[in-house]
Structures are given as structure tokens and as C-alpha cells.
Amino acid sequence: MNSRAPQVDIEQLRALLLIAPFHRWLGLDIAALTSDELILEMPWRDEIVSNPMIGSAHGGILSALIDLTGLYTINALGGSARATADLQVDFHRPATSGPLRAIGRVVKLGKQLSVAETRIEDADGKLLASGRGAYVA
Amino acid sequence: MNSRAPQVDIEQLRALLLIAPFHRWLGLDIAALTSDELILEMPWRDEIVSNPMIGSAHGGILSALIDLTGLYTINALGGSARATADLQVDFHRPATSGPLRAIGRVVKLGKQLSVAETRIEDADGKLLASGRGAYVA
Amino acid sequence: MNSRAPQVDIEQLRALLLIAPFHRWLGLDIAALTSDELILEMPWRDEIVSNPMIGSAHGGILSALIDLTGLYTINALGGSARATADLQVDFHRPATSGPLRAIGRVVKLGKQLSVAETRIEDADGKLLASGRGAYVA
Amino acid sequence: MNSRAPQVDIEQLRALLLIAPFHRWLGLDIAALTSDELILEMPWRDEIVSNPMIGSAHGGILSALIDLTGLYTINALGGSARATADLQVDFHRPATSGPLRAIGRVVKLGKQLSVAETRIEDADGKLLASGRGAYVA
Numbered sequence A, B, C, D: 001m002n003s004r005a006p007q008v009d010i011e012q013l014r015a016l017l018l019i020a021p022f023h024r025w026l027g028l029d030i031a032a033l034t035s036d037e038l039i040l041e042m043p044w045r046d047e048i049v050s051n052p053m054i055g056s057a058h059g060g061i062l063s064a065l066i067d068l069t070g071l072y073t074i075n076a077l078g079g080s081a082r083a084t085a086d087l088q089v090d091f092h093r094p095a096t097s098g099p100l101r102a103i104g105r106v107v108k109l110g111k112q113l114s115v116a117e118t119r120i121e122d123a124d125g126k127l128l129a130s131g132r133g134a135y136v137a
Helices: A010-017 A021-026 A059-076 B010-017 B021-026 B059-076 C010-017 C021-026 C059-076 D010-017 D021-026 D059-076
Strands: A029-033 A037-042 A049-051 A083-091 A100-108 A113-121 A127-136 B029-033 B037-042 B049-051 B083-091 B100-108 B113-121 B127-136 C029-033 C037-042 C049-051 C083-091 C100-108 C113-121 C127-136 D029-033 D037-042 D049-051 D083-091 D100-108 D113-121 D127-136
Touching (some): A010 A029, A021 A059, A049 B021, A059 A127, A059 B059, A083 C127, A100 C127, A127 C083, A127 C100, B059 B113, B127 D083, C037 C059, C059 D059, C083 D059, D010 D059, D037 D059, D059 D083, D059 D113
Antiparallel strands (some): A029 A037, A083 A127, A083 B083, A113 A127, B083 B127, D083 D127, D100 D113, D113 D127
16 A cells, blocks of 8 residues: 555544634635545635735635645645644735635655645635645654 | 834724734734834634644644734834735644733844744743744835 | 746756856756756765765755755746745755755746745655745846 | 753864864854854855855855754753754845854754754844754754
């Protein structure tokens, strides 16, 4: 078996994901899990807005998505991620409508530390933000 | 007048801060503004929990706090920050109770890009997370 | 013409790259330029060693490679990068022999700020380090 | 004894620092070690130049300095840093003459992972670059 083949099925992963009250508040769902990627989806909600003039989502919400998608990607694709050690995010464009899609990929699975990268796209596939987390096992 | 002296008073800054629906949801308030630091305070709320076993706040919430505190620090201390270009966060300890304090300092004020660093402490002054944002003018 | 098609040929790019004394000291060469990637190659030299017990290259050398490869990737693939605003690097494995290959890809071309990601591999294609730079136009 | 008091004397630390061939090539020296900070000094050398028009040091050299100063800061001030997990650097101004000073401070000492921040100044105390490393024990 390939070491990066999914170790959990989508139903298990969804149950794990929704243990977190913040994830339930965000309304997260799992859109897809392949041998390479975990794709999460998040609906819009008005409380996530930062700039009400342009109706853009707060960068902290995008950061949260990148953080959590990376952690679940590591765990879904053969690694072990218990907590985030550090996070790095680049903001590319304002996110002004939902749903948002977060696509996570493994960069490196390690015994102590694993790294994943996540990009966030809008419904048209436009890149809104991207970044990386390092996760402790 | 020193270029880093506060350019706005606390009431103005609070009004600006609370324009953002997400900041109102977080319940943010301004605790202090000196010539060196902007200190924000955030109460606990149950929806921010990530791991319900230990009742710890989601890393995305801490990231949001670091992101936004840096932006307001730049604007309050003589610089111009319109949006976050990128964000970097180190998570040091689980945040398990509130209120959380976010203390922002200017690293560099620039014409195109400014950098601020923020640390988040619990009510006992313990360091929970810290990081930096780069902000476009 | 596709906006990401190479804007310069390899000979021009090599000449630009080798204007920098530090790049000449590193012995950099351009291995390939496609519509998606710029690949640089760097030979080993003994002065880059950090830990003489295992003969591993200094993390600062890998960081330099990630920084400069991203900048030239932006410029080679239709964007404009004059200087690095910030850099983020993850170290995955010790680099213990050369040549090292640095593979750069565009994350986002912007008017003010562009982002590129670079991975460094050893001669066997093993991932040694990876990271991102944000570059000002 | 305070856990952040220097655990090694300057002579020991200098000997450790200069085991690395790359550190000898950089011409590093220890300028000071206090209970809070480790200060390294690096002379200018022509091979570190990136842009020969303005004679500026390569960002990779500044990144190397931030990386290594953080690691030695952790080890000198009571922590354990065996290797860099990841590095983040903000470039503030071109470095155009030496000596450069790198001032390291501990952000967090941890069992698995420690974080240090380093700023680089020119001879006049102007901030040139700053950043953080996370180091595995």
C-alpha cells in the first residue's frame, strides 16, 4: 500500500473534523479526498466579513482554513499531525463570496514534524490565499 | 512629533476596529495604546474551541488575532496598512481560557510594505502564540 | 501569448543571474526553463558545509537558493520581481551532496507583490527544503 | 539559576560556531552574550554581494545569519536547538556595508521545538532584516 493512500474514509474524517466547535461554526464539509489532496468546503456566513465595504472575508478566517486543512491533510494521507507548530499564509485576492474551497497537499511527512500546503479558491477556482503549516506528531 | 506617536485616539481606533463584523463576533476591545504598543483584548467564547478535550482555542483564531492586531498597530502608530500581504504564526502553548491579550509592535514602517509583530498572552501573561504580518499600504 | 510563457531566453537569464557575485560564488547554472518552472542547479563546494560531521549544507545556503530561484522564476515567467519582501523556508532533510536542484514555480503574479514557491532536491530527486518568497515589483 | 542565563561562555560558543566551514567563510564572530541576547558580527566580503549596482548583500546571506543566530541563541540561553525546522525572514532595507550585527533573542524554549527571533542591523544600528526560526531539539 502506498504510504500516502488515504488512511481514513471520508465519513470518519468528517466526524473527526466536526468534533471542533469552531469547525462546526465555520460550517466545514469534506468535498473530496484523493491519494494526493484533501478538499474542504466552507459556506459563506456574514460574521466572517472583515471589510464590509467590499464584503471580504477576514484574513484570519482564511488562515484558519489553511491551518486546519493542512492538519487534516497530513492525518488523512498517512501522516500524524497532532497540533500546528507554525503557519505561514500569503493573501492573494479578497474573498468576497462562498463557498470557499481549501485544497491541501502533503509537502513532507516526518516523524516529528510534517508540512502541508493549502490553497484557497473561490467557486470559480480563483486563488485567494495559500500557505503552509508545520505540524507536530 | 515622533513618527511613531499614536496618530489616532483610542475611541477612533475602537470605532474602526468594530466596523468589521468578524471583530464584533470576536468581541474585541482595545486595552491600551502607547507609543510602542497596541494591546487588544478578546473574551472567550465557546465557538472558538478547537479541541474540546482540553478546551483549547483554534489556531485560526490566534492567527486572526495576530493578523488584525498587527494591521491596527501599524495604522495606530504612524504607518499605513490597508491589507495583509502575508502572515507568519508560531504556536507556543494551547490557549484554554480568556480573556486573551494581543500585544502588537511595529517592526518596520515602510511606504509600500510595513511589518508588525504580535504576541498573544493569556490572563497570566503566559505567551500562547506570536507572529508577524507584512501589510501593504 | 500566454502571460506565463517565458519572457526571456535561457542565455539572457543566465547572464542576469550571474551579474550577482554571490551567484557566481555559488556556481549557479540554469538547468531548464519551461512555461511552468525555472530549474537552477548548484554544484557542491566545501565552504557551504554547516555540520562537518555529516557534511550537510548550511540552511542559509538552501534559503538563499529558495530566495533567488523564486525571484528569477517570477521574472522569467511573466512577472516583475525587483527585490524580496519576505521569505519562508521549511527544512526537510540534510543536504549532503551536490549538485542541488532548485525548482521554482509561480504562486501568484501581482502588480505590487508576486509570490513564488521553490523546492530543493538532491541529485536523486529527494526533497531537501522548500519554501516561498514574496517579491516586490 | 535563571533558566535563560547563559549556559556556555563566549569562548566555548565561538569554538562551536566556527566548527562550521560556512561560518568561517562568513567570518562570524561573537560580539556579546547577555542573559537576553546573543550578538554576532559579520564583516563584509565582496562575494556576498547580490546587486553590484548598489553593492547590496544577498538576501540569502541575511537569511543565513538569521537562521544561525537563532540556533546559537537558543543553545546559549538555556535551550536545545539541533537543527532548523523552518525559517521566516522579512527584508527591510538593502545591506550595503559591513560589519553586520545579528541580535538573537529567545521567543520560546520548548522540549521539542524552540523559537528565536533575530534582527540584523548595520554599523549605525539601522534595521536591515529580521525574522524567526523554529528549531528542533
